[in-house]
Amino acid sequence: MSVMEEARISLLLAEDNSNEEIGLSNSALEKQTGGWKASSLIVFTELCVSIAIYGITKNLVVYLKTELLEDNVAAATHASTWTGTCFLTPLIGAYGMVILTLSTSLSIVKHTPFFSFLSLYMISLGAGSIKPCLSAFGADQFDETDRKAKASFFSWYYLAFKIGAFVASTVIVWIQDNYGWTIGFGILTLLVGIAFMGLKAGSGYYSFLEKAAIVSSSDFSCSGSVNPWRLCTTSQVEELKSILRLLPILATLIIFSSVSTQESSVFVEQAMVMDTRFGSSNIPPASLSSFNVLAVVVFASIYDKLIVPVACRFTKTEGGMSHLQRTGVGFIFYILGISSAAIVETMRLQIARDEGLMHQKVAVPMSVFWQIPQYVLLGIGEMFSQVGVYEFFYNQAPDSMRSLCLALCLLTNSLGSYVTSFILTVVNGVTGWIPENLNEGHLDRFFWLVAGLCLFSLVMFVYCASRYRYKKK
Numbered sequence: 001m002s003v004m005e006e007a008r009i010s011l012l013l014a015e016d017n018s019n020e021e022i023g024l025s026n027s028a029l030e031k032q033t034g035g036w037k038a039s040s041l042i043v044f045t046e047l048c049v050s051i052a053i054y055g056i057t058k059n060l061v062v063y064l065k066t067e068l069l070e071d072n073v074a075a076a077t078h079a080s081t082w083t084g085t086c087f088l089t090p091l092i093g094a095y096g097m098v099i100l101t102l103s104t105s106l107s108i109v110k111h112t113p114f115f116s117f118l119s120l121y122m123i124s125l126g127a128g129s130i131k132p133c134l135s136a137f138g139a140d141q142f143d144e145t146d147r148k149a150k151a152s153f154f155s156w157y158y159l160a161f162k163i164g165a166f167v168a169s170t171v172i173v174w175i176q177d178n179y180g181w182t183i184g185f186g187i188l189t190l191l192v193g194i195a196f197m198g199l200k201a202g203s204g205y206y207s208f209l210e211k212a213a214i215v216s217s218s219d220f221s222c223s224g225s226v227n228p229w230r231l232c233t234t235s236q237v238e239e240l241k242s243i244l245r246l247l248p249i250l251a252t253l254i255i256f257s258s259v260s261t262q263e264s265s266v267f268v269e270q271a272m273v274m275d276t277r278f279g280s281s282n283i284p285p286a287s288l289s290s291f292n293v294l295a296v297v298v299f300a301s302i303y304d305k306l307i308v309p310v311a312c313r314f315t316k317t318e319g320g321m322s323h324l325q326r327t328g329v330g331f332i333f334y335i336l337g338i339s340s341a342a343i344v345e346t347m348r349l350q351i352a353r354d355e356g357l358m359h360q361k362v363a364v365p366m367s368v369f370w371q372i373p374q375y376v377l378l379g380i381g382e383m384f385s386q387v388g389v390y391e392f393f394y395n396q397a398p399d400s401m402r403s404l405c406l407a408l409c410l411l412t413n414s415l416g417s418y419v420t421s422f423i424l425t426v427v428n429g430v431t432g433w434i435p436e437n438l439n440e441g442h443l444d445r446f447f448w449l450v451a452g453l454c455l456f457s458l459v460m461f462v463y464c465a466s467r468y469r470y471k472k473k
Contacts, residue, residue, distance in 0.1 A: 053123070330382065
């Protein structure tokens with residue numbers, strides 16, 4: 001046996017012994033750290049961060065149109081691009097919140113696009129570093145064998161995410177519209193500080209994986225020096241393969257992610273030219289997205305209590321359906337949601353023609369509550385797809401790359417938002433479907449275009465999902 005082979009065997013034995021020692025160490029600490037006590041703080045952090053981020057996102061189009069005087073396409077494009085950047089470092093985000101608040105209160109910088117966009121993109125950079133780490137870190141608080149607890153965590157995590165969006169689209173939006181942007185953004189800045197302190201308070205409860213202490217044979221080369229490019233373990237090769245197998249699935253998610261962006265951009269612009277009266281008061285256009293959150297909360301209970309037990313009887317599988325099957329069902333609801341938006345816009349344009357309002361930049365006498373079906377359908381779609389996608393990428397990722405895989409998953413949200421910006425710019429430049437006066441435009445055709453792209457993506461997703469082979473448990 002050569003010296004090289006002896007050295008490799010020695011290193012592999014050292015790796016096994018190291019892994020065993022770490023396993024014992026983790027078992028000894030298991031009762032003291034991790035579990036729901038630690039993960040609940042992470043869920044709370046996500047709740048505060050979601051309120052802060054969505055407190056900007058939900059009403060951003062209105063802010064850009066009223067404060068920076070942008071037109072429909074520019075406002076929707078900038079809102080979509082900013083949302084995408086949110087998913088591409090935390091301290092930067094905190095400073096951004098402060099600058100955004102100051103930009104609405106100090107007369108010297110008020111209505112100045114430079115300071116507004118500087119603060120917005122600092123916030124987006126801060127949000128981008130938090131999202132993939134929080135979800136993976138929270139799931140890591142549970143033992144690998146406790147799959148039920150991990151699945152439950154992802155459900156609670158996503159619920160906190162949607163509750164944050166609900167609070168943002170109702171309470172925060174109402175404060176911004178009635179008491180001004182300074183107070184509204186100031187509250188969001190305070191929430192970011194509370195989120196940081198809450199996460200820091202749980203430092204003694206968190207469980208951390210001791211991966212850095214594992215010795216791998218990839219640290220050794222034939223010359224006796226470190227050369228990871230020449231020598232690697234079988235497990236490292238398999239980890240790379242598992243990442244590559246996820247890429248086709250990732251690619252099919254991009255267009256569907258762009259649909260979610262419509263809720264905070266084009267849907268809001270559609271609501272701004274509809275009748276927002278409710279009794280003696282007016283509903284903020286961005287607040288209609290609260291029905292999306294209500295749909296998620298209500299249908300999540302129906303799914304767990306009714307759909308899963310029935311599906312389990314037929315499929316004989318845990319959860320009633322696989323992660324990819326659940327995601328595919330959600331995508332069908334996405335298509336129905338964007339199609340509903342197209343139908344509503346067709347009706348709105350017909351009323352505008354009948355009332356002689358086509359060439360007038362005014363709201364059409366059609367209740368904004370006609371938007372509820374599109375928000376509800378998208379909410380049901382998110383309930384199916386988003387939790388399924390999070391669980392899928394977490395479970396199928398190599399243990400040492402879970403944060404990376406969840407970051408790649410969130411990257412599709414970023415790319416989807418950029419795709420929305422691209423489509424808005426190109427389509428309007430070529431067709432003029434989205435003019436400043438939407439009564440003269442054809443926003444319905446834009447929605448049908450997105451629905452068609454989603455249908456094509458669904459076909460590709462079904463093809464890729466049918467060929468995917470799950471990681472052995």
